Amino acid sequence: xxxxxxxxxxxxxxxxxxxxxxxxxxxxxxxxxxxxxxxxxxxxxxxxxxxxxxxxxxxxxxxxxxxxxxxxxxxxxxxxxxxxxxxxxxxxxxxxxxxxxxxxxxxxxxxxxxxxxxxxxxxxxxxxxxxxxxxxxxxxxxxxxxxxxxxxxxxxxxxxxxxxxxxxxxxxxxxxxxxxxxxxxxxxxxxxxxxxxxxxxxxxxxxxxxxxxxxxxxxxxxxxxxxxxxxxxxxxxxxxxxxxxxxxxxxxxxxxxxxxxxxxxxxxxxxxxxxxxxxxxxxxxxxxxxxxxxxxxxxxxxxxxxxxxxxxxxxxxxxxxxxxxxxxxxxxxxxxxxxxxxxxxxxxxxxxxxxxxxxxxxxxxxxxxxxxxxxxxxxxxxxxxxxxxxxxxxxxxxxxxxxxxxxxxxxxxxxxxxxxxxxxxxxxxxxxxxxxx
Amino acid sequence: xxxxxxxxxxxxxxxxxxxxxxxxxxxxxxxxxxxxxxxxxxxxxxxxxxxxxxxxxxxxxxxxxxxxxxxxxxxxxxxxxxxxxxxxxxxxxxxxxxxxxxxxxxxxxxxxxxxxxxxxxxxxxxxxxxxxxxxxxxxxxxxxxxxxxxxxxxxxxxxxxxxxxxxxxxxxxxxxxxxxxxxxxxxxxxxxxxxxxxxxxxxxxxxxxxxxxxxxxxxxxx
Numbered sequence: 001x002x003x004x005x006x007x008x009x010x011x012x013x014x015x016x017x018x019x020x021x022x023x024x025x026x027x028x029x030x031x032x033x034x035x036x037x038x039x040x041x042x043x044x045x046x047x048x049x050x051x052x053x054x055x056x057x058x059x060x061x062x063x064x065x066x067x068x069x070x071x072x073x074x075x076x077x078x079x080x081x082x083x084x085x086x087x088x089x090x091x092x093x094x095x096x097x098x099x100x101x102x103x104x105x106x107x108x109x110x111x112x113x114x115x116x117x118x119x120x121x122x123x124x125x126x127x128x129x130x131x132x133x134x135x136x137x138x139x140x141x142x143x144x145x146x147x148x149x150x151x152x153x154x155x156x157x158x159x160x161x162x163x164x165x166x167x168x169x170x171x172x173x174x175x176x177x178x179x180x181x182x183x184x185x186x187x188x189x190x191x192x193x194x195x196x197x198x199x200x201x202x203x204x205x206x207x208x209x210x211x212x213x214x215x216x217x218x219x220x221x222x223x224x225x226x227x228x229x230x231x232x233x234x235x236x237x238x239x240x241x242x243x244x245x246x247x248x249x250x251x252x253x254x255x256x257x258x259x260x261x262x263x264x265x266x267x268x269x270x271x272x273x274x275x276x277x278x279x280x281x282x283x284x285x286x287x288x289x290x291x292x293x294x295x296x297x298x299x300x301x302x303x304x305x306x307x308x309x310x311x312x313x314x315x316x317x318x319x320x321x322x323x324x325x326x327x328x329x330x331x332x333x334x335x336x337x338x339x340x341x342x343x344x345x346x347x348x349x350x351x352x353x354x355x356x357x358x359x360x361x362x363x364x365x366x367x368x369x370x371x372x373x374x375x376x377x378x379x380x381x382x383x384x385x386x387x388x389x390x391x392x393x394x395x396x397x398x399x400x401x402x403x404x405x406x407x408x409x410x411x412x413x414x415x416x417x418x419x420x421x422x423x424x425x426x427x428x429x430x431x432x433x434x435x436x437x
Numbered sequence: 438x439x440x441x442x443x444x445x446x447x448x449x450x451x452x453x454x455x456x457x458x459x460x461x462x463x464x465x466x467x468x469x470x471x472x473x474x475x476x477x478x479x480x481x482x483x484x485x486x487x488x489x490x491x492x493x494x495x496x497x498x499x500x501x502x503x504x505x506x507x508x509x510x511x512x513x514x515x516x517x518x519x520x521x522x523x524x525x526x527x528x529x530x531x532x533x534x535x536x537x538x539x540x541x542x543x544x545x546x547x548x549x550x551x552x553x554x555x556x557x558x559x560x561x562x563x564x565x566x567x568x569x570x571x572x573x574x575x576x577x578x579x580x581x582x583x584x585x586x587x588x589x590x591x592x593x594x595x596x597x598x599x600x601x602x603x604x605x606x607x608x609x610x611x612x613x614x615x616x617x618x619x620x621x622x623x624x625x626x627x628x629x630x631x632x633x634x635x636x637x638x639x640x641x642x643x644x645x646x647x648x649x650x651x652x653x654x655x656x657x658x659x
Contacts, residue, residue, distance in 0.1 A: 014633075125508050
């Protein structure tokens with residue numbers, strides 16, 4: 001399957017982030033087209049395109065928009081989830097840095113489609129240059145009449161606020177994000193009501209991922225059929241695949257949904273020299289891991305699900321045989337413990353105890369009973385925690401024990417980790433004094 | 438305790454500008470806390486009181502928020518917040534080694550600051566740059582494809598007061614208080630600096646542009 005740049009198309013251009021660059025490539029043409037249509041027709045186009053949420057869950061975007069109640073004359077909001085933090089996921093941040101206007105245009109069209117007159121982009125706070133580029137793009141868009149009052153002479157107004165978060169993985173969960181945007185601790189809300197009914201300030205709200213909203217201009221410009229002609233029947237269109245780790249050329253590869261890791265590795269020059277694939281995540285650390293057996297699994301929602309994992313955010317973290325899986329999983333679990341918001345007991349306490357158990361297993365001081373205990377604790381968290389963070393925390397543990405139980409047991413048997421850490425690093429060791437930068 | 442009158446007046450104008458961005462005043466709290474850090478380098482009791490007063494909240498409500506988010510510091514920190522990503526991908530690719538090395542080099546651990554007040558060190562979770570692993574951040578600007586040597590040089594340069602240039606970001610790293618002001622939503626005019634996407638981010642699109650076989654690639658394994 002070939003690479004198909006849609007959102008990444010202009011990333012390599014000079015001054016790719018400016019309004020001039022974007023409009024020279026046809027930017028804001030879709031907005032003009034959209035404003036001549038009825039909002040309901042735009043919802044229909046997005047529905048027909050088959051676009052599914054690109055933030056991990058894969059819910060059909062047009063259907064989500066359709067959940068909004070009838071206009072009651074009060075405000076409704078569009079909120080873009082730009083809190084990209086799922087380990088391995090690194091597509092939205094470069095998109096907003098390199099091509100922020102494609103997101104701004106997507107916001108303008110989407111807000112018009114759902115009847116929102118105030119939209120927000122909630123970007124994580126730990127990426128200051130991305131925030132600069134967004135602020136600048138919004139300023140340019142206002143000045144050019146793509147935002148603000150009477151957009152393109154249509155009589156329609158839209159205000160767009162770019163909001164910086166302050167460091168909390170949990171704010172990627174849509175209701176935690178809304179609480180955070182309201183100036184509170186970012187903790188998930190009980191659903192229902194879903195945000196479409198009672199979201200920001202308890203008003204109807206659509207929360208969509210960056211890549212989802214940024215896909216809207218191309219769909220409106222080229223048509224629903226064009227988009228759905230790419231990808232698979234149920235996983236339409238293209239998506240950005242993020243390859244990281246022990247590959248020759250890590251990076252962002254935009255391709256039709258359904259491409260395989262084997263094909264992606266061909267584009268990325270294969271594994272790093274002389275190394276063999278050991279395990280990988282198809283969609284971030286919260287998705288059960290795969291091995292070389294899954295090289296030919298089509299990376300779409302259905303096929304990845306059928307193979308026992310989730311497409312998630314298409315964050316392919318790739319590890320070769322030099323990597324200790326127990327170490328990798330221990331570190332991910334420490335992450336979930338650090339990021340657990342503390343609201344519900346299974347996640348707050350469970351991630352704490354799983355970290356303790358994994359740390360001793362990695363150090364070689366654990367027992368085989370510890371391995372079973374880990375699985376038991378996971379059963380008490382998965383499906384029993386308040387939001388998906390708890391479920392996600394169990395994925396690497398359960399899948400790795402399933403695939404690599406021998407390796408856990410080897411740690412117990414040897415009383416130490418059998419892996420040499422320095423064999424996994426990407427730079428030459430020992431470091432040479434004076435060989436700087 | 439409170440800010441001197443002139444400082445309070447100046448910050449009050451900034452607070453008004455922030456509040457005006459939102460339909461509901463309380464939404465201004467996160468940027469207001471960034472603003473407090475732009476004044477004092479951390480969120481002090483004065484900063485808490487200021488936010489509470491301007492947003493009609495209690496100091497306890499503001500503190501509850503300030504303590505939830507890792508970017509807010511509750512005591513004085515260094516001029517440069519240096520983070521090493523130690524989440525799994527970066528850690529395995531060399532982040533652990535870099536962390537151990539730079540921590541030993543500076544003689545400080547996580548959430549500690551050098552005696553000269555220049556550098557605070559932090560173990561970072563994933564910062565969405567995995568294709569550039571191992572990654573470091575200085576005042577929330579990207580330092581990609583790091584090595585122990587480069588990391589040591591970086592912190593030495595920061596402590597020596599030299600200008601330091603991120604891999605992807607502004608032309609030079611600004612002090613923490615200046616970056617905090619940007620995070621409060623006040624532009625510093627540096628959006629036009631630096632690269633667009635960066636080499637790894639554009640690996641796919643560059644391959645399509647540069648390699649005509651990529652476009653017609655059969656890729657027909659399926």
